[in-house]
Amino acid sequence: MSEETxxxxxxxxxxxxNPHLYGHRSAEDFLARSYRSGKGHHAILIEGPEGIGKATLAFRFANHVLTHPDPEAAPDHLSDPDPNSPVSRQIASGASHNLLHLTRPVDEKTGKAKTAITVDEVRRAGHFFSQTSGTGNWRIVIIDPADDLNRNAANAILKILExxxxxxxxxxxxxxxxKLLPTIRSRCQSLKLSPLSDEDLSKALAGLGMPLEGGRTEEIVLSMGKGSVAQALKLLNYGGTEIIAAFNEVIAADGPTARKAMHRLADVLSxxxxxxxxxxxxxxxxDYLVARAREAAFAGDLPAADRQARLVSDIAEKITVAQAYNLDRKQTILSILEAARR
Structure with a gap:
């Protein structure tokens, strides 16, 4: 498995x-016009929920810049990348000498992505710039996502941005x-993306060969997908709808029935x-606990709202500790479920 996949x-x-992007035409037009003006910012911070197309937009814009290296001659809009162009082929294969994608590296032992982007990865950017400094070409670095930078890596990126x-x-x-360092945010031009509309989410899924064809499945995906293709894929391809149903059963059940439901869910999740x-x-x-806290607050039960809000923090801490010390996941999940039922 490569870092790209x-x-x-x-x-x-x-x-x-990915040759297609849905729902972000205004952001595409902004980037294209900004680049064409010759006054575009050297660092763009693309913000928004996970899975709505931020990385796809980043690669589309990189393709646009590398295809049209002279800003004044560039179109005022972004087009779908031409799969037959050398630039598109190089970007798609990860072989472009003018584009560096910084993301969490793959652990050679486990084959999985590591938990953070380290300073060693950021040093690749320094090497990248030194290698290409004499070409006169645009050099583009995509940091995906910057939320994963550890402290040393974030400080190293900051020095380059300065x-x-x-x-x-x-x-x-x-x-x-x-969660980003304020100094990193201050050196970037912010571009905020919104979750996809139901129509655009449906188009994006259809483009992946998974058209929503009505019925209960479409209703669930559109209501719980949060306008995110990633969230929709988890619902459709990873049993997300079944996990939600199992969790609801845990919350609603009592006594031995609840205990059995908790163990069934914990077995799946572990x-x-x-x-x-x-x-x-x-x-x-x-999301469930935050909603309960909000409901309690609106009802005027501030102590209950405070308990739910604290529970969110407590559970996050439990997960952090369990992952840091490689504790048994099933027991951690059972503990979390027990706390959520109170």
Whole structure:
């Protein structure tokens, strides 16, 4: 597994190879016009929820810049990449000498992506710029996502952003920009993307060969997909709808029935190759608890709202500790479920 395909969900197309983007025409037009003006910022921070097309937009814009290296001669809009052009082929294969994609590296022992983008990865950017400094070409670095930079890596990126090389462009992606160093945010031009509309989400899924054909499945995907292709794929291809149903059963049941339901759900979430669905479950659980806290607050029960809000933090801490010390996942899940039922 390469870094370009690590973390790609079943049914998805790696952003570097994705020829289509849905729902972000205004953002595309902004980037194209900004580049054509010759006054575009050297660092663009593309913000928005995970799975709505930020990385695909980043690669589309990189393709646009490398295809039209003279800003004044560039079109005022982004087009679908031409799969037969040398630039598109090089980007799709990860072989472009003018584009560097910084993401979490793959652990050679496990074949999985590591938990953070390290300073060693950022040093690749320094090497990249030194190798290409004499070509006169645009040099583009996509940081995907910057949320995964550890502290040392973030500081190293900051130094490059403070004194960017000539004809260098940084495209910084973030699912949660509030977690970024304020100094990184301040050196980037922010471009916020919104979740996809139901229509655009349906088009994106159809483009992946998974058209929504009405019925209960479409209703669930559109209501719980949060305008995110990634979220929809987890619902469709990873058993997300079944996980939600099982969690609802845990919450609604009592006594021995609840205990059995908890163990069934914990067995699924702690099984082999369950990382994606486990992450999906944690996100759903957080949403559930936040909704309960909000309901309690609106009802005027501030102590209950405070308990639910604290529970979100407590569960996040449990997960952090369990992962840091490689604790038994099933027991951790059972503990979390027990806390959520209170």
């Amino acid at each position: 690590a973390g790609i969900l079943d049914g998805a197309v790696p952003p570097a190879r 004194e960017p090389p000539r004809r260098a462009l940084f495209i910084v992606l973030s699912h949660a920009p509030g 099984g082999k190759e369950s990382d994606v669905i486990f992450g999906f479950f944690l996100e759903h659980l957080s």
